[in-house]
Amino acid sequence: MNPSAGSKKRKRAVVVHQNEFEEHVDTSKPTAVFAPTKGRKHTVSVAIPGSVIANALTHDQKTAVAGQIGRALAVSCVDEVVIFNDGQNHKYKGGQDHRNQGTVNEDDHTGWTDPDHFLYHLLSYLEVPPFLRRTLFPFHPNLRTAGALPSLDMPHHLRANEWCPYREGITLDNRDFTEDHYDGGKGAAPQTKRTKKSTEFGLALPDDSPNYTLIDAGVPQKIKVPVSIPPNTRITLKLSSTLESSRITSTENIGSTAEPVHPATPREEAGYYWGYTVRRSNDLSSVFTECPHDGGYDLSIGTSERGQRLSHVLHGCGNESSQKGTSENDGGIERLPANWNHLLVVFGGPSGVEAAVSADKELMAAGVKEAKDVFDAWVNICPGQGSRTIRTEEAIWVGLTSLREFVIQRDET
Incomplete structure (x- = not known):
């Protein structure tokens, strides 16, 4: 038998198998498209110290860290x-650059002067749908290289030809689409100009009432809603369920089938993940006291290498008996409750969550002795780590991934 002949037959068989596979599986497009199932009232929040940005050495590194964090938040539906x-930013201001050429002087952005703001700014920018960024975020040195970051590509980052019952948009100045605009507001312009401008966007503008607003929602035509909203305001729209997906790219006026809704409506009504909100707090205690939800966070998790193993506190979280508390069978380990409304996960900076607790005057005045006393659970998200340290941006990925099944079980209840 000729060995080379047998080898050629095997190669041909592999080629045939690959061809059959390629005919049935299209790997050129992503298949993990978010598919909502039902409305969701509960929320997942993450708290991060700005010192994670202060610890980075250059503007590009700071931007990259923000991009990694943004991706983790988006993938985990935060x-x-x-x-x-966390009171540690002063340790990193005016740090040394990677060439050891002295003190870094980057006054053109807030990465050194106010790292909390820098991270807030970058994460806010990344969350906004791309077509809205130019209007909502004027050029700023903080965003100098933000355009090179990986896209978050969240469900509300819709393309012009994609259908969704909800859309993000920005309000326009009605004067740009009315007669007064063409005459400087001093009088009526020729009718031809008004007709040309209105028909360009498929709109029939009312002559007898100014109580309407035009919205750019990333589709070819502008959407008109029967309420007056100031220009350059970000707004969430709900489109009528009778509107066919094929009509979203037509020149037909769909203003009458759209209405402004609360930004949480896509999540609460239909279960869409609709991005994250961003807020700043002066210290760790303010994260809790300034919570936007009635009743605050009913489940808080602090992360530390000195905490309990996360797998221990999550054990049996889907069982009916899995309520917060301890039992003899658990060996005294406190389990996380299966039913919660607002989950908060706190990550520490280079000095850990413990440093944030020690620097918090309110917590110290309240007599907090140990950092773990601030939280319902004090966990180690990566026991037995091989590296001496885990960077915060890495800890966020590991922690949120480890908690994902716990969150999904809550989604299904």
């Missing part, structure tokens, strides 16, 4: 991110 001051 609803809120809180940037808090």
